[in-house]
Amino acid sequence: MGRLTPRGPAGPVRRLAAAYAGSVRLRLLALVLAPLLVGAPVLLLIVWSWGTEGYDQLLVNKVSSDLGTARQYFERVQGSLRTGLEGIASSHRLAVTLEGGTGGALRRLLDEAAEDQGLDYLLLLDGRGMVRAGGTFPQPSDRSGWAVVREAMQGYPQHGLEVFPPEELEALDPALRRTARIPLVPTRNARDDRRSVEERGLVIQIAIPIPGAGGRVSGVLEGGVLLNGNQGIVDRLNSIVYQEASLPMGSQGTATLFLDDVRIATNVRLFEGQRALGTRASKSVADKVLDRGAPWLGSAFVVDDTYVSGYQPLTDTAGRRVGMLYVGFLESPLRDTLYRALAGLCLLFLLVSGLGTLVGLHGARAIFRPLERMAGVIARIEAGEESARVGPTASRDELGRLARAFDHLLDSIAARRWELQRSAAELDRKVALRTAALEEANATLRRAQQQLVMNEKLTAIGELTAGVAHEINNPVAVIQGNLDLMREVLGGDIEPVRDEFRLIDEQTRRIHAIVTRLLQFARPGDFAGYAEPTDVNAVLSDCLVLTRHNLTRARIKVELQAKAAGTVEMNRGELQQVLINLIVNAMQAMPDGGTLTLDSRDISAGGNGPEADGTGEDGLGDRLPGSEPFDGVLVGVADTGHGIAAGDLDRIFDPFFTTKKQTGTGLGLSISYAIVQRYGGRIVVDSSPGSGTRFTLWLRRQASYSDQPTAPFFEAQRIGTGD
Incomplete structure (x- = not known):
């Protein structure tokens, strides 16, 4: 076909523009290749940007969920300690020992109770908050200055976090002071701190009132657990938050308890087999969490590597921020996997683009031939050759059909009109059939949605039942224990109320059975x-x-x-x-x-x-x-x-x-x-x-x-x- 030739002097750009304007061939090539040569790189940039941004947000959401789980477990640990101490305060054995026991008997009872409940110390206070038994205080000591003790003296069980100075730990038990002492390890990016050792102790402190005559408080049980060096809590917390196979691609989950910005209990490793006790949080984390009280969610440098980290402030009973709770997992294995996946995707895009270009050029060549023949026919007709026709063509695509139908345009239009009318009637019939099918499908979908809602509720119950069983079985055990003790004390005098005792026994067993049925309802296949x-x-x-x-x-x-x-x-x-x-x-x-x-x-x-x-x-x-x-x-x-x-x-x-x-x-x-x-x-x-x-x-x-x-x-x- 003919090309327009620019008049006068023209540069390469002008000649290329004139050729493009006068050639269908060039324009078709541009249309075919533009999506591959221009759209593919732009699409790759968008995919890379969205992929990394979405992946970062996914990691932040993951660590935020992990931090919530860790916080719930830490609060559950404190509640469990409080529940156990309440059982001791209301026990018959303590009441009998208080009435007729000696100082040695009280001390033995406190030591045994502390060991059973996993407490690091247990004190018996009188109604004024003075130490009556327990500890190694050199002289009568007043404990009413602690907030939880004051609440217990008013009849309200209380627990919370407190920071004990080294002298307080020494008075409770010299071993506690030695356990709490943690040498500080110089840590990159941490705040300036002239201290070389952390001697304070972060303690879960619990105080439970002991009921006396007339509903008055006759004394207080004060106990606590030292968190410094308490690896059992962080190991258990880490195993709950990061269960097996919850972190794919070789990442590693960690958990830590901080006193201020010092790691006092952690499973982060400083060297092989040695925990990073005494290392400190980075200054940026400490400023945000400890000074401003805001949680930290995102990447953070931890000891010697970058972790996807979640920090949350820990407050004492007065609301002061005294430490932090941390969970996180190694970022590098997940980040490397993301980059490998994106790189593979880029290579695949480039390969597909190259193959698409070759296929496009080959297909465009087949299109040009019918177009050039049709252009020649138009030129011949313009020159006065009325009998000019495209003639037979080997092309079987749309352009070939267009060339063959060129001489029969009016008949084709009439045939197409009749075909459209018939197609419209057929379409109406298919729409009616499809409408009926959609109504039936909607009914099936509603039933499936209702079944899905029920299954989701069963799943929620399954997650809830373990905590419910724990919270219910503890008071039931206390009831059953006191009931057995009443039988032992009453002896033969139990006869007038033997049936009532039997009914209480039956109902405590029924409570246990109900808890079991709740589990059975959530997971019927296991029961x-x-x-x-x-x-x-x-x-x-x-x-x-x-x-x-x-x-x-x-x-x-x-x-x-x-x-x-x-x-x-x-x-x-x-x-x-x-x-x-x-x-x-x-x-x-x-x-x-x-x-x-x-x-x-x-x-x-x-x-x-x-x-x-x-x-x-x-x-x-x-x-x-x-x-x-x-x-x-x-x-x-x-x-x-x-x-x-x-x-x-x-x-x-x-x-x-x-x-x-x-x-x-x-x-x-x-x-x-x-x-x-x-x-x-x-x-x-x-x-x-x-x-x-x-x-x-x-x-x-x-x-x-x-x-x-x-x-x-x-x-x-x-x-x-x-x-």
Whole structure:
């Protein structure tokens, strides 16, 4: 095809611009190569920038989460020490020793208690805060100057962090002063400090009041744990925060406790096998965390390498910043891996760009030929050759089809119009079919989302149950221990209240069983209850015995209609737990009294019996909607209370949903549902505001085990509600 030739003198740039303007070939080449030669480098720069920025933010988020976990564990350690000391303060042994024991007996008791609780010292103070036993004080010493002791003298258990001077540590135990003494190691980038040794001690201090006659405080137990050199706490903290395989690519997690900016307990290594005790935090970290009280999140130089670090200030009981809590992990292995990945990505981009350029040039050459032939035809027609045509072409792409259809343009337009009309009708039909398919897919998605929400709640419960079990089992152990002691003290005089003691024993065991069921609800596969043939009527009778005092006090009339003759395969204790939970819920729904109806009846898979046609007392018959015929026992718990609001009915089995905001946890019905469904049964509810509520348990004669719910909770709830 022809090219425009610039007139007059022209430089290389002008000639290139004129050639570009007059040549489709050059413009096509520019369009093909521009994305590869210009877009690829720009895209690489964007990917590199976003990748490094996003990775840095990911590391900061990771260390922030780790720091929160470390803080929770450190607070849990302090709470555990306080709980243990409270148990000693309220123990019978301490009370007996205080009444008739000698100074030696008191000292032995304190030493044994300190060893059992992992305390570095334990003092017995009188009501005025004076040391009565413990320590190595040369003369009577007044401890009322410490904040936690003053709180305990007022009757309030208290704990917190305190910095003990070396003289105080010497008076408590000379060994504590020696343990607290840490030589300072010169550290690069640290603040100026003329000291050569740290002799103060960072102590978890606990003070618990000892109850006396008339509700007054007769004394105080003061104990503490020295954190200087306490590697057990930081090692345990590090193992919790950085569990195995939580840091990929060879990184290493560390944890440290600081007194001011000095490492007093750490698993950071200074040399092989030697911890970096006595080294100090960098000045920039100390200024931000200790002086301004703000957490540090990001890269920081730690001893001899760069770590992704999280620092948080530690305060004493007066709110003064006295130290820092640190967690972090090596940055270099993760950073090296990121750079290797980005470099590999750049090389891959360059390789793809080179191959794309070659392919583009080859493809452009095939395009030029039909274009040049079409341009020649246009020139011939302009010259007056009316019969000029493109003629046959070997090209099978869009340009080839355009050349072949050049002589039949009008017919093609008509054919295209008819084809568009037919396509529009076909499109309407496909849209209708697709709309129906999308509606069905949306319904499936909603069910999947509801199952996902339930699984997420179960996961949250699994993380929570370990702490709940620890916090509940401690007071239960204290109750059980004191109960055994009362039996031993009362001896034969226990006969008038032996049944009450037995019931207390049973209920403490039941508390332990409930904690276990909470774990069982969160991880049902790890807890398989022992199933046995269970008489439902006998369990109903036992439940009424356990709850008769509360029902009588609440002025609730009980109607028992136990018609079931067969047994169900289920753990008896779990069935009792479910029924007591439903009875207690019914009682709470009738604050002004009412009628509680408990009933049971047999149902048969074969359809034999008066209720086989679906006309049973509960209106449900012998078949769950959407399920196979059911063989087992139906148990009903009905009340005449205020009923359940329509907006709450679909959520009552959800974990943590409760309408009793001050007293309820929202786990009772969820656990009950999980227990029954594990054995292949179901729980359904029928309720409306003002008309009372009825829960019906479908219990199988032969259990069909399930570790996870097979349908969202609300599907079972709507059975019998008319929804």
